[in-house]
Amino acid sequence: IERPPGDTAGCTFCHTSSEERCSTCHQRHQFDPKVARRAEQCKTCHWGKDHRDWEAYDIGLHGVVYQVNKWKPEQFDFSKKLSDADYVGPTCQYCHMRGGHHNVQRFGTVYTSMGMSMADRGAPIWNEKRDRWVSVCDDCHSPRFAREQLQALDEAVKDAGLKYRETFKVAEDLLVDGVLDPMPKDLCPDWSGQHLWSLKIGAYHDGEAYGGKTGESGEFRMSNCTDVERLCFESVGYFQTYIYKGMAHGSWNDATYSDGSFGMDRWLVNVKQNASRARRLATLEKKVGITWQPEEFWKTGEWLDELTGPYIVKNHPGKTIFDLCPDPGWLDTHHAPAEEV
Numbered sequence: 001i002e003r004p005p006g007d008t009a010g011c012t013f014c015h016t017s018s019e020e021r022c023s024t025c026h027q028r029h030q031f032d033p034k035v036a037r038r039a040e041q042c043k044t045c046h047w048g049k050d051h052r053d054w055e056a057y058d059i060g061l062h063g064v065v066y067q068v069n070k071w072k073p074e075q076f077d078f079s080k081k082l083s084d085a086d087y088v089g090p091t092c093q094y095c096h097m098r099g100g101h102h103n104v105q106r107f108g109t110v111y112t113s114m115g116m117s118m119a120d121r122g123a124p125i126w127n128e129k130r131d132r133w134v135s136v137c138d139d140c141h142s143p144r145f146a147r148e149q150l151q152a153l154d155e156a157v158k159d160a161g162l163k164y165r166e167t168f169k170v171a172e173d174l175l176v177d178g179v180l181d182p183m184p185k186d187l188c189p190d191w192s193g194q195h196l197w198s199l200k201i202g203a204y205h206d207g208e209a210y211g212g213k214t215g216e217s218g219e220f221r222m223s224n225c226t227d228v229e230r231l232c233f234e235s236v237g238y239f240q241t242y243i244y245k246g247m248a249h250g251s252w253n254d255a256t257y258s259d260g261s262f263g264m265d266r267w268l269v270n271v272k273q274n275a276s277r278a279r280r281l282a283t284l285e286k287k288v289g290i291t292w293q294p295e296e297f298w299k300t301g302e303w304l305d306e307l308t309g310p311y312i313v314k315n316h317p318g319k320t321i322f323d324l325c326p327d328p329g330w331l332d333t334h335h336a337p338a339e340e341v
Contacts, residue, residue, distance in 0.1 A: 065089030
């Protein structure tokens with residue numbers, strides 16, 4: 001987020017101006033529930049590389065049923081409340097806002113419990129959410145069918161997690177061995193005024209070898225970092241998202257061909273290839289006595305010298321955002337308890 005406003009227009013539109021406002025879904029000057037019940041109302045925000053909800057729904061089995069029949073009142077009567085709706089297929093609202101409940105996370109494929117983390121999906125803390133999900137599916141399907149789909153999602157996420165951990169380990173070994181170019185210390189400070197490795201943040205930051213102290217959170221960078229780090233981010237942030245969103249919405253193409261599992265395979269090979277090249281180059285440099293100095297542009301990044309981190313370093317030497325804002329709730333890296341969600 002710590003980028004010039006023009007760079008982050010796609011982020012701030014949804015996460016500031018649209019978030020938690022009735023008019024985002026009900027449309028200002030109209031406020032017609034019949035409009036808010038249509039799946040397209042979710043499309044403005046819930047699409048894109050790192051939250052591929054609309055695409056997964058739209059080209060999945062349920063989305064095709066919706067697109068073919070949505071103009072037929074006898075198939076989709078949007079004048080009815082969600083609790084009374086008798087649709088020929090589910091919309092986003094029908095599943096995620098079941099009965100008109102506005103806390104969509106009650107029926108969401110959140111990152112931890114059914115998405116991208118290697119959680120124990122049979123643990124009691126997640127059972128209620130999974131049972132709730134099955135209770136939606138069995139409006140049209142049998143409970144057994146719904147649980148089979150959950151199991152298929154679990155297996156796809158597990159396979160994706162194996163690929164990502166291997167990708168991450170290749171990058172981590174480069175950092176620990178000092179052959180990552182550039183190293184965190186050579187970069188423009190992140191938004192917190194620190195030089196933490198971009199892939200060791202928040203709960204994942206567990207050692208001073210990565211910069212900073214345990215528990216301090218840096219920036220999950222998509223720019224001003226090595227290709228290896230960027231590929232790692234895209235592997236989990238984009239491709240694994242395609243996999244679990246695709247599996248959850250019945251979009252097998254998303255989960256496989258459209259940069260889902262195939263994309264993770266490709267990025268894993270790219271990371272290994274980059275790592276091999278970096279190690280060979282480091283060996284040659286050492287043999288001929290070259291001491292490599294990172295290029296100057298890494299120290300400022302693209303526009304980053306104008307933002308929070310460099311400002312802190314310049315005006316508050318030795319301080320970080322955590323010193324200047326000792327208890328900033330918006331920096332909390334912990335998830336809300338499941339019962340709150």
